[in-house]
Amino acid sequence: MPAPTERSVVLTREGLDVLIDEISGDYDVVGPVRKGDAIGLDVVDNPLRLALGSTTEQDAGHYRRTDDPDGWLFGSGPTADSWRRFLFPPKTLLVRIRRTDGSFACDPRPESDRPMAFIGVRSCDLSAIGVTDRVFTEGDVADPDYSSRRRDVLIVAIGCRDSTASCFCASMGTGPNPERGFDLLLTEVAPGPDHRIVARAASTRGHDLMSRLNAPTASDADHSSVESATRAAAASQTRSVDPRHVMAAATAHDHPRWDDVAQRCLSCTSCTLVCPTCFCSTIEDSSTLDGSAAERWRRWDSCFADGHSLLGGQPVRNSTASRYRQWLLHKLVTWQDQFDVSGCVGCGRCITWCPPGIDITEEIAAVGGGS
Numbered sequence: 001m002p003a004p005t006e007r008s009v010v011l012t013r014e015g016l017d018v019l020i021d022e023i024s025g026d027y028d029v030v031g032p033v034r035k036g037d038a039i040g041l042d043v044v045d046n047p048l049r050l051a052l053g054s055t056t057e058q059d060a061g062h063y064r065r066t067d068d069p070d071g072w073l074f075g076s077g078p079t080a081d082s083w084r085r086f087l088f089p090p091k092t093l094l095v096r097i098r099r100t101d102g103s104f105a106c107d108p109r110p111e112s113d114r115p116m117a118f119i120g121v122r123s124c125d126l127s128a129i130g131v132t133d134r135v136f137t138e139g140d141v142a143d144p145d146y147s148s149r150r151r152d153v154l155i156v157a158i159g160c161r162d163s164t165a166s167c168f169c170a171s172m173g174t175g176p177n178p179e180r181g182f183d184l185l186l187t188e189v190a191p192g193p194d195h196r197i198v199a200r201a202a203s204t205r206g207h208d209l210m211s212r213l214n215a216p217t218a219s220d221a222d223h224s225s226v227e228s229a230t231r232a233a234a235a236s237q238t239r240s241v242d243p244r245h246v247m248a249a250a251t252a253h254d255h256p257r258w259d260d261v262a263q264r265c266l267s268c269t270s271c272t273l274v275c276p277t278c279f280c281s282t283i284e285d286s287s288t289l290d291g292s293a294a295e296r297w298r299r300w301d302s303c304f305a306d307g308h309s310l311l312g313g314q315p316v317r318n319s320t321a322s323r324y325r326q327w328l329l330h331k332l333v334t335w336q337d338q339f340d341v342s343g344c345v346g347c348g349r350c351i352t353w354c355p356p357g358i359d360i361t362e363e364i365a366a367v368g369g370g371s
Contacts, residue, residue, distance in 0.1 A: 009215035010222060011186070011197040016073070019156075019184075019199075020047040020119065022212055027117035027154055030086055037065055038080040050119070051076065058164035058348065061357030071191035074120060077164040078347045082276035083118055083125055084132060087149050091299045094145070094283075098293045109145075115152035121182065122158050123175030124167075124347040128276035129155075130181055134339050135279055145298075154205060159187030159198075161229035163236045166348025168361055171240035174345040176233035184209060189225035198222050239348070239361045241332070245368025250333045253325065257366045262321035264356045269302035271350035271358075272327065277343050280308065303327050332364060 011019065023029060029044045034051045044050055054076045055068040068075045096107040121129070136146035160176035169175030178185055183206035190196040198218045201207040249255075272278045282301040287294040301308055304323050309316035317323045335343035344360070351359050 008198050008200040008218040008223070009210055009213065010218050011199050011213065011215055013073070013195040015213060015215055016186075016195075016197060017047060018213060019209065020050070022209060023117045023119070023154065023156070026114070028112065028114050029117050029119055030083070031119040032076065032079050034065075035080065038063060039065060039076045040080045041083065041085065044119075056164065058166040058352040059357075060166070060351050060359050061354055063352050068191075071193075071195075072161070072188055073191075073195070073197075074158045074186070074188055075162065077167070078122060078124065078349055078352075079120075080349075080353070081274060082347070082349070083121060083129060084276050084278075086116060086118075087129070087132060087153075088136070088146055088279060091297055092145055094296045094298050096293065096295045099291065109148075111148055115154065116149070117154040117156065119156045120158050121155050121178075122160055122347075123178040124169040124172075124345040125276055126155070126157055126178050126181045127169075127172075127174035127345040128347070131277045131339070131341055131343065131345065132279065134341060135277075155182045155184075157182035157185045159185060159226060159230060160233040161188055163233050164348065164352075165238060166351045167237050167346065168239040168241060168348060169346035170234040170237050171242070172342060172344060172346035176237075177230040182206070187226045187229060189222055189229065196222065196225075198226050239351075239359070241344070241346070241361050241364055242368070245364050246332050247368070249364055249368035250329065252367050255367045257363065258321040258325050260366075261324055261358060261363055262319065264358055265304075265320050265324050266355060267304045267306075267320050267323065268355060269304045270353050270355065271360075272302040272304060273300070274349040274353045275331075276345065276347060276349070277331075278302070282308075303330070328360060328363060328367075331360075 020029065030041055031044045032039050032051045033042045033044060033049050039051045039054055039056060052073040053068050053071065054065055056077045057064040058077055097104050098107065133150065136143040137150065157178040159178065163176060183201065183203040185200045185202065187198045189198055199210060201210045272280065280301045280303055281298050284297045284299060285294065303326050306315055317326055331343040335341065
């Protein structure tokens with residue numbers, strides 16, 4: 001939380017529109033929009049497209065969107081999809097080669113003329129972006145496509161004032177209040193006609209934006225309201241992951257619970273598609289019939305797919321139980337060994353969007369707790 005001596009400002013509903021207009025002048029804005037009966041992410045060519053004023057019910061295998069009767073703008077909880085889709089797209093052209101005059105030439109990699117601005121990033125998703133940054137940009141070789149997309153992204157984060165039933169970020173140490181990794185943080189402290197949004201800058205770009213808004217300085221009461229909202233969001237979470245269960249599950253490879261969950265799991269890959277940190281991919285090559293051009297594409301893959309672990313003509317993990325165990329233990333345990341951070345940020349999407357309502361917090365407690 002900002003100290004009372006740190007300058008934050010208060011935006012009205014109209015002030016938020018001014019902020020979005022200022023950002024739109026220099027960035028391609030990505031934010032939450034209505035997609036049918038859900039709230040998803042998309043490029044916003046008009047601020048009016050932003051899905052403000054919605055709320056969602058999210059629980060195991062359950063999602064429902066409604067208008068927020070109290071008038072909160074950012075009360076919809078985690079979006080149906082994550083920001084990963086804009087930094088690590090579902091399908092990416094890696095190279096296109098053309099035959100010209102008896103020789104071969106590679107087409108240049110297409111790049112956008114303008115950087116992206118992410119508006120409405122919650123703390124769990126902000127942590128997820130930090131995780132994928134570590135996966136794709138650190139180490140001996142950085143991924144060039146991810147790096148080019150990630151470069152110069154402006155992030156306007158949202159401080160959560162409540163949680164959905166699927167959320168468990170508090171137990172993962174990833175929320176509900178963003179602490180770093182953003183340019184500007186917005187936290188609603190009053191809804192309705194007298195809307196008040198406390199804005200705090202954490203970068204040079206954020207301070208520059210805030211200075212252009214001509215907004216009044218936030219009061220001590222506003223800062224107290226931000227702290228109260230954060231505490232309420234954390235206290236309302238009913239799901240959690242116990243670190244002791246994670247440690248115990250790391251060696252419980254033969255626990256009968258794996259077979260139990262396999263009876264319910266559809267291997268539909270939904271959990272990995274909505275997860276903000278999953279990064280499994282596969283490569284597809286194609287060519288024209290006359291051999292004049294060839295392309296190489298990278299597309300998302302899933303460790304729940306039968307062929308994902310294919311070696312020597314056979315999958316290494318040939319059962320649903322082994323694939324679920326691989327996913328859960330990689331996410332919560334071996335990710336720490338690889339990247340020194342958990343692969344789970346507690347957003348709860350895998351719980352919400354699992355058709356049979358399998359709950360990762362329940363499964364890790366069952367395996368790691370010995371039940």
